[in-house]
Structures are given as C-alpha cells and as structure tokens.
Amino acid sequence: xxxxxxxxxxxxxxxxxxxxxxxxxxxxxxxxxxxxxxxxxxxxxxxxxxxxxxxxxxxxxxxxxxxxxxxxxxxxxxxxxxxxxxxxxxxxxxxxxxxxxxxxxxxxxxxxx
Amino acid sequence: xxxxxxxxxxxxxxxxxxxxxxxxxxxxxxxxxxxxxxxxxxxxxxxxxxxxxxxxxxxxxxxxxxxxxxxxxxxxxxxxxxxxxxxxxxxxxxxxxxxxxxxxxxxxxxx
Numbered sequence: 585x586x587x588x589x590x591x592x593x594x595x596x597x598x599x600x601x602x603x604x605x606x607x608x609x610x611x612x613x614x615x616x617x618x619x620x621x622x623x624x625x626x627x628x629x630x631x632x633x634x635x636x637x638x639x640x641x642x643x644x645x646x647x648x649x650x651x652x653x654x655x656x657x658x659x660x661x662x663x664x665x666x667x668x669x670x671x672x673x674x675x676x677x678x679x680x681x682x683x684x685x686x687x688x689x690x691x692x693x694x695x696x697x
Numbered sequence: 698x699x700x701x702x703x704x705x706x707x708x709x710x711x712x713x714x715x716x717x718x719x720x721x722x723x724x725x726x727x728x729x730x731x732x733x734x735x736x737x738x739x740x741x742x743x744x745x746x747x748x749x750x751x752x753x754x755x756x757x758x759x760x761x762x763x764x765x766x767x768x769x770x771x772x773x774x775x776x777x778x779x780x781x782x783x784x785x786x787x788x789x790x791x792x793x794x795x796x797x798x799x800x801x802x803x804x805x806x807x808x
Contacts, residue, residue: 626785626798640795678794684728686794690739
C-alpha cells in the first residue's frame with residue numbers, strides 16, 4: 585500500500601511565475617491538507633480539502649489555491665511567486681470519519697529565484 | 698495563535714541517554730501530537746495524546762500533557778543515533794485535522 589506521494593520532488597521557479605504541486609493521498613483517505621515549511625521552521629497550515637471543497641484555510645493569501653479531484657488527489661497552485669514562497673510543501677492525508685490520524689508525504693522542495 | 702513552541706530548540710546527547718523535549722501552546726486543544734522529521738523531509742507521526750489524557754507510552758516514547766499549564770513533554774528513553782531528527786508538537790483545537798506546529802527541537806544523538 586503506497587503512502588502519500590507528492591510530485592515533483594524539487595522545483596525551481598522564477599519570481600512572478602506560477603507553480604502547481606501534486607499530491608496523491610494514502611489509499612482509502614479522503615481528506616488532504618497542505619502545509620508550507622520554511623527552512624528551520626515548523627509546518628504552517630495552508631488549507632484542507634474534503635469532498636472536492638476547501639474546508640479550512642490557514643493564514644495564506646489568495647495566491648495560494650487548490651483543488652481536489654474525485655479520486656481524492658489534490659493540487660496546490662501558487663500564483664505570482666515571491667522569493668518568500670521558497671519552502672518545503674507538505675501534503676498530508678487523513679482517513680474518513682472522526683480520526684486524528686494524518687499521514688505526510690515526503691514533500692516538494694520549491695525554490696524561487 | 699495556538700501555535701506550539703518547543704523547548705529546547707536544539708539538544709545534543711550521547712547514545713543511551715534520555716532526551717526530553719517540551720512543548721507549550723496558547724489556547725485550549727482537543728489533542729496534541731508529536732512528529733519526527735528527518736533531514737527536512739516528510740513528517741512521521743509518533744504519538745497522539747487527547748486533552749483528557751495525562752500520559753501515554755509507545756515503545757521508548759513517553760508523552761505527558763498538562764492542560765492546566767498548556768504544555769506537553771516528549772521523553773525518548775535509551776536514545777539511539779537513529780533518533781537524530783527534528784521533533785515537532787502539533788495541536789488541533791477542533792478535531793478537524795487542522796494542526797498548528799511549533800518550530801521544533803533538533804535532536805542530535807551522538808554514537
């Protein structure tokens with residue numbers, strides 16, 4: 585059983601560009617959350633998707649948007665990239681029901697130059 | 698913000714010694730979890746403790762929670778070089794799997 589997978593592993597973009605990161609949740613999981621982790625910091629919650637809708641959102645600007653597909657996979661889109669968007673982007677999935685389990689993927693390292 | 702804060706920021710010990718790291722948070726919570734992260738990659742879930750629990754054990758891990766002091770501690774007994782990693786506490790206020798992480802404790806276990 586594959587765990588949470590993310591693609592790509594690494595990405596280099598230029599300021600002002602747009603980027604799309606992808607996440608496939610663990611089999612049987614229907615909720616996907618995205619986190620941004622700057623170097624030397626803890627992860628910060630960006631948003632969460634459930635039933636193809638954004639259910640919760642952290643303190644991130646509208647440049648950060650997402651999508652969840654019927655197969656529960658998800659995308660994170662960031663527009664008008666800033667240098668400060670350079671970070672490790674982590675995806676986490678959770679199973680259905682009242683559970684506190686959260687499984688993280690290996691992350692996508694985004695560098696904005 | 699209910700973000701947890703870990704203390705110390707860095708900890709260096711010898712193999713076989715115990716490692717204790719602490720987490721403080723600001724608002725009421727429903728549960729608190731500890732995660733490990735190796736080399737800036739994905740986080741691995743270690744243990745969850747609910748707000749009505751005071752202590753939990755899992756293998757060499759012992760977690761305590763004091764909701765009156767809004768603090769938690771993680772004890773790793775008989776540490777190994779493989780325990781070298783960053784450790785984060787994460788709090789969930791409403792049981793929606795929306796977690797607030799601290800900035801972590803970087804543990805170095807010397808062989």
